[in-house]
Structure formats: C-alpha cells, structure tokens
Amino acid sequence: MTELVLDVRAVSAGYGKMPIIKDISVHVDHQQIVTIIGPNGAGKSTLLKAVFGLNQHFSGEITFVGMSIFNARTADLVPLGISAVPQTHNVFSSLSVDENLDVGTFAAPPRDAEATKAHILELFPDLKDKLKQQAGQLSGGQRQMVAVGRALMSDPKLILLDEPTAGLSPAYLEVIFDLLLQVRDSGVSILMVEQNAKQALQIADYAYVLVNGENAYEGTGAELLADDEVRRSFLGGGGAP
Template identity: 45%
Template sequence: MFEVHDLRAGYGKIEVIHSVSINVDKNEIVCIIGPNGSGKSTLLKSIFGLIPIYSGKIIFEGKEITYLAPEEKANMRIAYIPQDENIFPSLSVKENLEIASMVLPKEKREERIINTLKWFPNLAKNGKKKASKLSGGEQQLLALARAFIVEPKLILLDEPSLGLAPMMIEEIYNHIIDINRKGTAFLIVEQNAKKALKTANKGYVLDLGKNRFEDSGEGLLNNQEVQRLYLGG
C-alpha cells in the first residue's frame, strides 16, 4: 500500500537519510526505531514532502508520490503528526479540531468532530479547555485526534510516547490500535522502542540514516543484537 524505495534525503547539501526502504501493507502498523539523531524525524519529514528528497521513490496505492507537496499528500489522505508543535496550544481542544476539519467539505465538518470526540472521550470532557492546559499525554491524544478527523488511510506519526509516563503511553497506543482496526495504517517512529515494537506488525531499525534490521515487531524484540544495541540490553 505504501512503499519507500532507496530514499535519500536531508537538509540542503547535508544528506541525513542514506538509501532507506520501507514497506507498509494495508492496515499495518509499522514502527521504525532508532537512537536519538538517527534520522527518524528527518525520514518522516522527507516522506511527507517537507524537506528535499535527493533520490529514491515513494509509492502510495500504486501511484508514485515522491515529489508531491505536503498538501497533495494530505489530499491523498496521508496525515503527518510531527514530533513537536503538533497542536495549537493557545486554542481550545474544540478549536484545534475545527481547524483540522477545515480541509473537509463544510457539511461534513461538524459530524466528523462529533464522531472524533466519541473516539476520544477524554478530549470530549475537555472541549473548552485550552490545549496548553492539557497534560502532555492529552496533548498527544489531541494531535492524534486532529489527524484522525480527516479519516486518513495512513498516519505518519513521530514519537507519540516521547516524555510520557507508562500509563499514558499505554493509552496512546490503545487509541492507535483502535484507529488501526478501523482501517488506518500507521508508520510510527519511536526511540521508546519496546511498546512500539509490541504493537507493530513489522519493525525497522534505523541507525545513522540507514536500515539496519527489519523483522516482525516480535522478532526485533527478541533479537539479541537489537536488544543489546538499541533496547538497553
């Protein structure tokens, strides 16, 4: 459904991603793990069209989309949730969702907001609250809800569990699993690898901008070399 072939990308002349290949099948949760600075965020930014791609190919539902602009990728129902600044802190929860719904036809917006709040009861309770007043975990849920509102086919998700307590990480991943069951594929990058790999159908290890390992989530969790190098032994 979504394929990345030999992607090279970076900032100006500095190549950060060196020939990375990834496959996400329909309805899969795929996770890319790797140490800080390995290029995880850079990879998602280049896939979404935010920074230059030097070579390689990206295919989505059989069409080449390598050099399409972010808006065009969004129109094909690919959503991107950045690591930082993924909500509007000074606006309320409801306003954050209203802005995210603007890409939908006018008559569909209200219905999608109501439906999204059903999937996120903790946000529904806090509709009028300023996003900056939410806990870190709730803010991450709001970012997820903002993507979910447009019924994406694929969500590119950057470090959903960064800085969160284990219970909150559990809740975020439960939402990811629910959304996935409804028919959305995920490509998630995480440094906090264990929870992500437990959830994922398939995983990749990215190190210094290159694919190092590829296996089922379970396979990577049980791989001794991966454990030693990337999962803290």
C-alpha cells in the first residue's frame, strides 16, 4: 500500500522575479527514497528550497499528506512533519552533538524526545560517545550524521536532503547511503538531491532527472540506471551499473 506524502505539481519557483524551475512535478510516497539528479544549475536545490518555503513560488501546487503547503512558511513546515538538511553549514558547530539533537525538537517536540534520541543514536552509533563534543570538531561524515539526526528529532514524515554526501570520501558515502536506507525503513520518506548520481540511483525507490529547471526523465532508480540515454548524459558515460 502506498500513501502519497509529498506532491509537487507543476511548480515554478526561483528568486526575485526569476523562475529557476519551471512546471516541475515530483511525488514522494510513504517510506520512499526519491532522488533528484541532474547537471549543475538544473534547479535541484531550488526545488528543495521551494518545497521548504525558502524561495519565491510563482505557480503550481505543493501538498504534503493532502494539505496544501504552497504558501506555508518554513517555521510552519517543521511542526507539520517536514525537516530539511542544507548542503553546507548544516550543524550548529559551537553546540555539542547532544544540543544539536535537542535543537531539532524545539520547533516540533516529539512525543517522547528521549526515545527518539535513543532511536537516532541506534541509527548513528558513531555519535554515541561524541554527545558532549562540539559538532564543529567532528569529521565531515559525522557532521552529516548530526545534521540528519537533528532533522529526525522532530519525528518527521519527510526529510529533504541537499547533497548529503557532498565532500565525503567514497567509503563514507556508502555509510551515509546505508544509513539513509535504515532511516527510510524506520518509516521516513526522503527527498534528496545528489551529485553522486549512480550510487544515489542505486538506493533510490524513484528518481527524477532535472535539466534546465524542467523535468527530463523519471522512473525507478533501476529503470534510470538501465536507461542508455540517462546513463550517457548524466551518469558519466558508458558501462552498465
């Protein structure tokens, strides 16, 4: 059984009066990882920001579990059950790991904060013995875990991730993707933008390719990986996955 979590219908959005994305449509179902890939400047991050109310919306409709959030402010979205993790500067570096997680509960207190935190530390055991450390002192991969952990603290139904593996080593990339699968299996939908397209498609339940701010291709991760056109243009050349 699938339940539609996020429905972006024909949305145009951008900055000032300039639309960057045009008539984009994206759907995210319950417990799905949906990946957006595409060349630089395709409007991937703009799409995430549009969903999260961080830029100008011109036309279209965005609904979240059936409610329109097209005109919602960011501060209203967190309590509704959407969290976001920016690409950079995504932890409070002078706060401890524990405090970073706490901040995640302030806008939308979960039913049982302690249980939620325990659950997140199960997912990210690396963080367990670093709770008192300042987040700024952690490695890039651990910071990414803190960032995702902070986003999960409000018990969201959907998290938006902007290039969660940017700047990470290939080894850590797998660790993070593996964690995202666990996050999904714990009942959270994920909409993410990724540069590491091939690996991202491997864990994606569904994926969209954006080009020049418009929908170009879509399909399950496996379908897109198998598509010659997509492979040639967006996955860095030849070979089957």
